[in-house]
Amino acid sequence: MQKKSKIPEPTIARLPVYFRCLMDLKNSEVTIVSSEELATRAGVKASQFRKDLSYFGEFGIQGLGYPVLHLLDRISVIMQLNRKHNAVLAGVGNLGNALIRYPGFSRWGFHITRLFDKDPAKIGTIVEGITIEDIDKITGRLNAQIGIITVPPDAAQETAELLAEMGVKAILNFTGKKLEPGHGVVVRNVDLTHELAILTYHLSTLKGK
Amino acid sequence: MQKKSKIPEPTIARLPVYFRCLMDLKNSEVTIVSSEELATRAGVKASQFRKDLSYFGEFGIQGLGYPVLHLLDRISVIMQLNRKHNAVLAGVGNLGNALIRYPGFSRWGFHITRLFDKDPAKIGTIVEGITIEDIDKITGRLNAQIGIITVPPDAAQETAELLAEMGVKAILNFTGKKLEPGHGVVVRNVDLTHELAILTYHLSTLKGK
Numbered sequence: 385m386q387k388k389s390k391i392p393e394p395t396i397a398r399l400p401v402y403f404r405c406l407m408d409l410k411n412s413e414v415t416i417v418s419s420e421e422l423a424t425r426a427g428v429k430a431s432q433f434r435k436d437l438s439y440f441g442e443f444g445i446q447g448l449g450y451p452v453l454h455l456l457d458r459i460s461v462i463m464q465l466n467r468k469h470n471a472v473l474a475g476v477g478n479l480g481n482a483l484i485r486y487p488g489f490s491r492w493g494f495h496i497t498r499l500f501d502k503d504p505a506k507i508g509t510i511v512e513g514i515t516i517e518d519i520d521k522i523t524g525r526l527n528a529q530i531g532i533i534t535v536p537p538d539a540a541q542e543t544a545e546l547l548a549e550m551g552v553k554a555i556l557n558f559t560g561k562k563l564e565p566g567h568g569v570v571v572r573n574v575d576l577t578h579e580l581a582i583l584t585y586h587l588s589t590l591k592g593k
Numbered sequence: 594m595q596k597k598s599k600i601p602e603p604t605i606a607r608l609p610v611y612f613r614c615l616m617d618l619k620n621s622e623v624t625i626v627s628s629e630e631l632a633t634r635a636g637v638k639a640s641q642f643r644k645d646l647s648y649f650g651e652f653g654i655q656g657l658g659y660p661v662l663h664l665l666d667r668i669s670v671i672m673q674l675n676r677k678h679n680a681v682l683a684g685v686g687n688l689g690n691a692l693i694r695y696p697g698f699s700r701w702g703f704h705i706t707r708l709f710d711k712d713p714a715k716i717g718t719i720v721e722g723i724t725i726e727d728i729d730k731i732t733g734r735l736n737a738q739i740g741i742i743t744v745p746p747d748a749a750q751e752t753a754e755l756l757a758e759m760g761v762k763a764i765l766n767f768t769g770k771k772l773e774p775g776h777g778v779v780v781r782n783v784d785l786t787h788e789l790a791i792l793t794y795h796l797s798t799l800k801g802k
Contacts, residue, residue, distance in 0.1 A: 394603045396794050400787035425771075464793040471789070478691035485687050488769055488786035529796060530789065553799060554792040560697055562634075570795040572788055577697035578609035579783055580680070580739065583763040584673040585605055586779040587738060590762060 395436045399463055401426045402433070406456040418449040468493045470528035472552065474500040474543045475535035476516050479558055483532060484512050497528055502539070519543065525551040537561040544571070604645045608672055610635045611642070615665040627658040677702045679737035681761065683709040683752045684744035685725055688767055692741060693721050706737055711748070728752065734760040746770040753780070 405425040409417055423433040437443055437455075440462055444450050460466040471489075473480055473496050483489075484496055500519035501507060507518045531547035533540060533555055540559035547555065548565040555571045557563050563571050614634040618626055632642040646652055646664075649671055653659050669675040680698075682689055682705050692698075693705055709728035710716060716727045740761035744752050749768035756764065757774040764780045766772050772780050 396791055397787070399794065400784070400790040403790070404784075404787075462794065462797075463790050464797050465790060469789070469793055478687075478694050482687035482691040483785065486785055488784060489789065492786050492790060494786070494789050530792060554796050556788055556792060568799060570792060570799060572792050572795075574785070574788055575609070575613075575697060576692065576695055576783070577701050577703070578606070578613075579765055579781055580678070580698065580703050581609040581612070581672050581674055581701060582605055583739060583765060583779060583781050584678055585608065585671065586781075587763050588671075588673050590777060590779060 391439045395439060398426065398428065398432075398436055399459055401428075402436070403456065403459045403463065403465065406452055406459065409452045410456055415452055416445075416449045417452055417455075419444065422450065465492055468495060469530055470495055470497045470526075471530035471532055471556075472496070472498040472500065472526055472528045472547065473532040473534065474519055474547065475533060475539075475559075476501045476503075476506055476511060477534060480532075480534040481511065483534065483558075484514070494530070496532070498526065502535075519546065522546065522550055527551075529553045530556065532556045532558070533563075534558045544569075600648045604648060607635065607637065607641075607645055608668055610637075611645070612665070612668045612672065612674065615661055615668065618661045619665055624661055625654075625658045626661055626664075628653065631659065674701055677704060678739055679704055679706045679735075680739035680741055680765075681705070681707040681709065681735055681737045681756065682741040682743065683728055683756065684742060684748075684768075685710045685715055685720060686743060689741075689743040690720065692743065692767075693723075703739070705741070707735065711744075728755065731755065731759055736760075738762045739765065741765045741767070742772075743767045753778075 402422065405422055419430045419433050423430040426433065443455050443458060471494055473483060476499050489496065499511060499514050499516045500522065501516050502519055506516050509516050529552060531552035533543050535543050537559045540557065540561035540563060544555055544563045544565040548569045553569055555563065555565055555569060557571055557573045560575050565571060611631065614631055628639045628643050632639040635642065652664050652667060680703055682692060685708050698705065708720060708723050708725045709731065710725050711728055715725050718725050738761060740756035742749060742752050742764060746768045749766065749770035749772055753764055753772045753774040757778045762778055764772065764774055764778060766780055766782045769784050774780060
């Protein structure tokens, strides 16, 4: 396992939200924003926002607020959103197809450069300009640090190991299966069912009133 | 805005993870689990797991651990996963199509019962046994409390308001657009780009070593 950073995971998960809000402010040509205003936009308390930022340094100007461009720039460096990232995607099913066309990815500098599948009917076909390759015939390094895995759960672990061998350092896992890709590879699990379960929890709190 | 529950959002977000781990244990016929074992499976510290549970009551047996079935049952009640939930989906594009077929949903009791779109070419066609309806011609209550919104960003707000009028109380928002569906409706925003950004943050911490 890689060394854990001391910054809490929920803080890291909020950084993209702040980044997005700052982008909106920049597009509206706002130059200075208060912590209250930005926190409201991000849906958190101002104290939470200030605490999250405090892990990374001092950004605000006393009595004035945060310079939008400066903060945007700093967060983009912290999250490495100041440069392009190549990603490969394994498993060109329904979800894979949706992700290949997901408009947010390229807007933030993420580019899916190669597609892999096992299905002979898919291999060789072209999706959004990219030819689907046989995952069992990958050789050499992938020139991508990010792997998006949308294969069936049973194929998840072998796919993760394969991509890790080919140089992938970060995996976005949509399979619902826990992955152990090996030393030095970070995994982020996305289970969209969990999102619905979180909603039904909140439904119960609505009803309780 | 609805009254905020005092339970921290990250705690709520971890409940489905615990639920899933407990399901795995149940399927392996494990009857008692220690907080250490369950926390390891869930990818959190044991102290975090115990703290999360403490918001909901006492579940462990001193010196023994947690009875798997009992804890599973309690979490399923807390999250309302002990009953079925109907959901409607608006926007049958690539992502919508993927979600309609997402296997995890029905396994946890979520059923997509109606599909809506604006595209005349899609209206009337059948996806997974459900006929796509014209969203502008919905009348009456939907018999679903959950709405999944996968329409283009520009149509997000009007779609949310429409679904809320028809009785939807909880919205899973994939549009990337902030929604204000009105009083008494909870929204959960899913932005898959954020997941990639969180990964690239962790990539930077890997490289720093």
